[in-house]
Amino acid sequence: MVATILVGMLCAHLLCFSVMFWLVSKRLHGNKMGMDIFAMGNLLLGFAYVLQLAEGGPAWSLVSAVNHTFTLAAPVAYWLGAMRFFGLPAPFWRPLLAVAVTYSAAQVLVQWSLGPVARYAMLSGMSALLFLAMVITVVHGVRTFAKDLYAEMVFFAVLISGICVLNALKFMKLVDGGLDALQMDGSFQLVFYIYMSSLATVLPPAIIWLVLRRLTDALRNLAARDPLTQLLNRRGLSEALQMYFNSRKAVPAYLLLVDIDHFKRINDTHGHQIGDAVLRHVAEVLRGAVRRGDLAGRIGGEEFLIVCLDSDLHGVRLLAERLRSAVERQAVHTTGGAHPLHCTVTMGVSNPFAGAHAFEGAMQEADAALYRGKAAGRNRIEWPQIAHGEPPTPIVGASTT
Structure with missing residues (x-):
């Protein structure tokens, strides 16, 4: 029963x-x-x-x-x-x-x-x-x-x-x-x-x-993500950095600010749909080129951001050049376009920063370096004026200060 x-x-x-x-x-x-x-x-x-x-x-x-x-x-x-x-x-x-x-x-x-x-x-x-x-x-x-x-x-x-x-x-x-x-x-x-x-x-x-x-x-x-590119937005980046720097193994990080050269001209010439395709293409290149564990985000317009974690100045130098050359080398294939579209990026790099509270300061350093890179001709990597340690050795296709 x-x-x-x-x-x-x-x-x-x-x-x-x-x-x-x-x-x-x-x-x-x-x-x-x-x-x-x-x-x-x-x-x-x-x-x-x-x-x-x-x-x-x-x-x-x-x-x-x-x-x-x-x-x-x-x-x-x-x-x-x-x-x-x-x-x-x-x-x-x-x-x-x-x-x-x-x-x-x-x-x-x-x-x-x-x-x-x-x-x-x-x-x-x-x-x-x-x-x-x-x-x-x-x-x-x-x-x-x-x-x-x-x-x-x-x-x-x-x-x-x-x-x-x-x-x-x-x-x-x-x-x-x-x-x-x-x-x-x-x-x-x-x-x-x-x-x-x-x-x-x-x-x-x-x-x-x-x-x-x-x-x-x-x-x-x-x-926490940008809807167009699925990269982290500013909020997502801040939360990820907070988690990283709260861990016991955290070491100083480097920030790379990436800007698509002449993006306004691309939008004006080809239209916003092609402009969005360029943004998604650059995001995909960045996503494929960064190391596992690094943070990739879009912070607005044509500006992207990479945070290099667990790396030294030499590693950042290699990553930055890999990103720059990958964007320059890979064409953007658009629907209905007669020819594939090529674009380039300019990067500004910050000094190493050791906490989430220093994120805004690193952004300002990288932004100042980015504008120097634009003024110097674009399609280049610009380093902070006062860096910790020896500046990286110039390599083919990139420029340093």
Whole structure:
């Protein structure tokens, strides 16, 4: 009786949260973050438990076969939904239908050749393997695509490990004791249903929390980036610098102010659409040329900014020339343009600065150097008038003071 009540509560939780996930997915226009697939997973598992109640006990019937297929298809749906949540391309209907058809055929084969115990043991064993694969995926995600959700992923890994262990134990009990292990009010089944009911209560709100976390991060990222180039804006740069200089390994940084030469002439001659294409092109060149860990931003108009972290004067010199030559060398291909467009940039470099509070001072130094570079002919790198250490050696294609 107790187990039947637990399974009934489990059905209610799964089906109610299936509706909630579906409603959330309808609000997420474009990227649904896998919520529609999570809804399908809950729906499949909820109906599987409804069919189990209707079945009344272990037996070979159409209801039992559909119950087993739904039970195995549910974790597959959760797995595919999780992949979509993390932005990984994952088809849904084709693999889900392939699993359903294959497992249905396997049930018939095992039932006729090995009997009902083997069929129920197959479900527990396959479920244990699926959840083990999910745990491995989560652990891998903590180190790769889900680094920003470390605590949440560890939490999910622990919970999913519990389902994996319980299914593995059920498999062994079925092999040792036969169908008696599936008695509804047996101690093991009670523990199993209590754990599953707890998961059905805890996991759905946790998934909603992950969605809210991702939406909040997306809004924060949107507020910190320039919409045209997707580089950091002034706010994003300030926040990133604050985080960097608050770390124990922070060393003085250099600031490079980058200005597109004769950008007003480009806009006036070719139009604002071409001007925007030039801005996006320069942003892409800068993004590809800077080192990992450096900060790249657009601070307005045709002005860009690079902050070199963990570098010395020689490294900054090499980076600045790499950026300047890359912009000069790579043409801007525009739609409808008869010939590719070339542009150049002038850069002003600051003295090293050792804190977020010194950012504005470094900006002023780099801005003064930039204007000297413009006055000296453009397409050059201009260094601060008073630099710490030896000035860089002039190299081909660049100018220094």
